[in-house]
C-alpha cells in the first residue's frame with residue numbers, strides 16, 4: 001500500500017468525484033427518511049494543501065484552486081453549492097488551505113438522522129481519520145479492508161443510501177476487481193446507489209471495463225466521465241470517471257450542466273471532454 005492521497009487531494013479528479021458525490025447525497029436528502037453512506041476507501045478526510053505532499057505535486061492548483069477562482073454561472077453555482085460549502089467550511093477565512101476528502105464532504109452534507117461508515121485500510125490513515133471524527137456519533141471509522149468489509153455492511157440498517165468505492169488503482173487487475181465487487185455488493189443490496197470511481201489512462205482498458213459492467217445483468221448503470229486533455233501516447237492520467245448504479249433520476253440532467261462547466265475550468269488542452277452514457281438501462 002504505497003498510495004497516499006495527500007499528494008493528489010483537490011486535483012481535477014477529486015473535484016469531479018466530490019462534485020458528483022455531493023449531487024448524490026443531495027438527492028438522498030429529498031426524503032426525510034435516514035440514509036447511510038458507506039465509503040469503502042476513505043483516506044484521511046482532510047488535507048493540508050500547504051503540506052509537503054500537496055506542494056510537491058501542486059495538483060490542487062489545477063483542480064480545486066481553479067474552481068474556487070472561477071466565476072460560476074448561477075445554474076452551475078447552484079449545482080456545486082453543496083460541494084463548495086464543504087470546502088468553504090474547512091476554510092472559514094476564505095483562503096484555500098484545507099481540502100475535504102470524501103468522508104468530510106459527506107459528513108458536511110449529512111442531516112442529524114443520517115450516518116457515515118468510513119473504511120480505511122492503511123493503519124496510519126485510519127488513525128488520522130478516526131481523530132478527524134472523534135466524538136462524532138454520526139460517523140463510524142472502521143480500520144479494515146474496504147473490499148472485504150463492504151459485504152458485511154450491506155445492506156445498511158437504514159435500507160437507503162450510497163456506497164462510494166474509490167480505490168487507489170495501484171495494483172493490476174483493479175478494473176476486474178471493481179466489476180466483481182460491484183456484482184457481489186449489488187446481490188446483497190440491489191436497492192442501494194453505488195458510485196465507483198475509476199481513472200482514465202488507457203481508453204481501451206476503460207472500454208473493456210464498461211463491457212464487463214454491461215454483462216453483469218444490473219439493470220441501471222450510468223457512466224460519467226471527465227477528460228482534461230485529449231489522449232496521447234504516454235500521457236498518464238488524462239481523466240476519470242464514475243460508474244453510478246441506480247442513479248437518481250435527476251442526475252443525468254444535472255451532469256449535462258455541471259460537466260461541461262467543470263470541463264471548461266479544469267481542462268489542460270483543447271482535447272478535454274466530458275459526458276454520460278447508460279451502460280445498462282432498464283426499459284420501462
Ligand SMILES: C[S@@+](CC[C@H](N)C(=O)[O-])C[C@H]1O[C@@H](n2cnc3c(N)ncnc32)[C@H](O)[C@@H]1O
Pocket residue numbers: 001003004005014017040041042043044045100101102103119120121122125144145146147166167168
Ligand atoms: C483514492 S484514496 C481515497 C480518497 C478518498 N475517497 C477521497 O475522495 O477523499 C484511496 C484510499 O484507499 C486506501 N486503501 C487502499 N486499499 C484499501 C482497502 N483494501 N481497503 C480500504 N482502504 C484501502 C488507501 O490507503 C487510500 O487512503
